[in-house]
Amino acid sequence: MxxxxxxxxxxxxxxxxxxxxxxxxxxxxxxxxxxxxxxxxxxxxxxxxxxxxxxxxxxxxxxxxxxxxxxxxxxxxxxxxxxxxxxxxxxxxxxxxxxxxxxxxxxxxxxGVGRDLEPAFRAELSSEDQSVVLVASVIPATHEIIVEPVAGTPPAGRVFELWLIAEGATAPVSLGVLESDGPTRIRVPDEIAPGVRTGTVAVSDEPPGGSPTGVPTGSVLATATFEDL
Structure with missing residues (x-):
């Protein structure tokens, strides 16, 4: 079906x-x-x-x-x-x-059938030199984050990985590796979804497959917090 x-x-x-x-x-x-x-x-x-x-x-x-x-x-x-x-x-x-x-x-x-599936808040992740710009939009009804690349790509042999630092948390949590050539749709686990709105998101460059340690191992290129749309 x-x-x-x-x-x-x-x-x-x-x-x-x-x-x-x-x-x-x-x-x-x-x-x-x-x-x-x-x-x-x-x-x-x-x-x-x-x-x-x-x-x-x-x-x-x-x-x-x-x-x-x-x-x-x-x-x-x-x-x-x-x-x-x-x-x-x-x-x-x-x-x-x-x-x-x-x-x-x-x-x-x-x-989510019959629910509002439009993004309710968003964040722009931009590196200091604006060489990397990503826009992350959140659909609360389905606990999804849609990340769209605006500028920049990962260095050769590397990938971008998205992280969440929940308010009051002592360590970041990986939300997943981002596609290199288009939007990425990420389903946030239910247990951490409530912390997205008030937390900080970050993007780092990592080896293929993402960080092998569970924390960023490469450069943290940008951080941002979400704002209501």
Missing amino acids: TDPDDTFGDEALAAEYVLHLLDADERRSFEARLSRDQDLRALVHRWEALLAQLGEDVPDIAPPQRVKTAVLDAVGPPRKTGRRFLPGWPALLGGLAVAGLAAIVLLTNVL
């Missing part, structure tokens, strides 16, 4: 996998990746835990008679007068309906 260019990428795929919304080919492809991708498995476990919580608060609701008729026509043999059914089926069908609605609501909240 998920388009290859889907903004939410693996997050949406994991949700669709857990909800059994992928077709057979997509599911086989996804499961092949699961066997070798630890991050993808973590996303699936997260979605399983989120969706498991839905059943805890689902009340017993009897569906209308027309729902009973439609379900039986779709999944069972022709109905006969006096046919008996398992006790509790109305509550089961009602619970499934409510759980389905809750799952849709959860997907909407987590994936």
